[in-house]
Amino acid sequence: MTNYLPEDLPSEPSTTETTDPADVASDSRGWAVAAHLLPLMSIYIIGALIIWLIKRDEDEFVEDHAREALNFQLSVLIYGLVSVILIIVIIGLFMLLALGLFSLVMSIIAAVKAANGEPYRYPLTMRMVKAR
Secondary structure, eight states: OOOGGGGOOOOOOOOOGGOOOOOOHHHHHHHHOOOOOGGGGTTTHHHHHHHHHHTTTTTTTHHHHHHHHHHHHHHHHHHHHHHGGGGGHHHHHHHHHHHHHHHHHHHHHHHHHHHTOOOOOOOTOOOOSSSO
């Protein structure tokens, strides 16, 4: 039986992981930051989806960050729906509060990474939208 460590697991390939942060244009960084922060402005999935659809063929850095933000927001939506159902047994209320705080903190961290020209992968995210 082979034991796999987390770093041995196959992950989605991304060319931005080898990109030097200094090589990323400031315009690209701005779009990537917007993809992470628009959900905080009550635009939720729509903001990241629009940026991903517009920029996915133009800029690989923005496409990667927008796709990641879109996947994260879809995951948060699913976790939120489960939490709402679990309100019946009280724990759902606490899960919703924790989910809101988690979403806020992770979005800010991702925006800072994007502003620095670095790649970022949200934790606990279901990768539903795949790279081409």
